[in-house]
Amino acid sequence: MPIERVNEVENLKEQLRQAQRSLHQLKCAIPILPDADVLYEKIVRTCTDHYTHTQAVTSLEEKLRRLRLSDKPSEQRLSEIGSLNLEIDYLTLQFRFCRSQLFTLFSVPPLLIALDKMTPQEWETLMRRPQETSPNKPLVMDLNTLENITFDQLQALNSLRFSLNDFRAEAQNDADKEQLPFEGEPRNRLDSMQKFNLDIQDAVKNALHGKAPAPVQDAGEGTPKVRGEDEIIRENEEFIEGLIESGSEHDDHDDQVSVDEDMGSDSAHDDLSEAEGSEEEPEEVWQEEPDEPEQEEPEDEDQRELDDEDDIPEEFPRRENLRRRAIQIENEIRSTEQAIHNFEEILRQYEQEPLCPPRRFDLGRIVRGNERYMKCAFCEASGIHYSDSCTAFRDPLERRELIREAGRCWTCLERMCARGATCRKYLTPCFYCRDRGHHSALCDFPDHSDYIRTRMEDAKEGRRRSLNRLRDLQRERAYLGVDL
Structure with missing residues (x-):
């Protein structure tokens, strides 16, 4: 019996020594x-x-x-x-x-x-x-x-x-869209210049074909030929003066050929000689006209009136159409500027509205292992998504009604909660409105923010279209060049 007690005492002493060594090691391990x-x-x-x-x-x-x-x-x-x-x-x-x-x-x-x-x-x-952190606002230290x-x-x-x-x-x-018009603007200007040059060339050709060949048909009358060239020069003196001079030399050559072919007729020869003289020295022809019989003057005046009447259908309607189009453009410009002002006023009002991030239903899937049994407070699906990302009940009013009927806490969405300051999320602000007293899943501020953002996007799109329309109208007005 004494031997057993001795052995027991020895075992206890050994355990004590091991405990002391372990305690010493723990003390050494603690920094x-x-x-x-x-x-x-x-x-x-x-x-x-x-x-x-x-x-x-x-x-x-x-x-x-x-x-x-x-x-x-x-x-x-x-x-x-x-x-x-x-x-x-x-x-x-x-x-x-x-x-x-x-x-x-x-x-x-x-x-x-x-x-x-x-x-x-x-x-x-x-x-x-x-x-x-501030007066009457305690610092959270739990x-x-x-x-x-x-x-x-x-x-x-x-x-x-x-x-x-x-x-x-x-x-x-948006940056890509802004870059594309910038790159295409020089190309559009080149196309416009090329089209403008083609229009000028067509106008020159129409003017030459419409009035220059007339003196060739009346080989014996030199005066109408000189008058036709003067009219062409007056109408196109800014851009076709060189072409008219070359066209006049070509007409002189044609007249000379017609004179050589009609050398058999003395009367025709005299008429052609007078025509050539009128082409070479037009001032002398106009000075000698008073010596001719007075019956020819009414013919010249009638011919001028006919030529003027021929010019009216070509020039007057075109100017009238341009003037009407210019008036229409001015009215559209004023309406477009007013629309731009209205859109900017709408945007200015919406910019003063507070907004929050949108509710992301696609980012609320549960991925943590310790949350695989967490239930959604609305559809009660386990381990699938958080309550804020529930797609079965999206309307905040419907969500609040469900929480009220289920008797859940508005702050933590739990049934077993003492409510008030004892709730574990009492001091947690809402993710969207930053207020306390309700869970982020019950906040209706994201829906209001989405509505404001939609209206702002519509206003920005309307302003962008109006600005593009205004630039087009101003470009068209500058191209017409009509003074009202």
């Missing part, structure tokens, strides 16, 4: 721990940084909203989108760092208590010290609440990243 006051200051500093990053997310959402409503060039918008994307990455890293720091800091008090460096009562007294806020903020940043990617694609499309 140098800060004092309770230093630890508390670090926790307060980290919680303050966490709150600052939360405010930065709200500011980031406002920057994205202003960028969506701005009329800045596409290149500048793309540059700002890149900056916002970097801010999202930075805030994501900061939230993850704060989460890691908080877990580490809140694991130190149990070690200090275990090492008899402080008592639980001392730690509770430290944590009761009031800390405020680890579970901070974890919930961090989760919501990371989800908000992820949604902002997707929205920013969509906006980047839209801005890139």
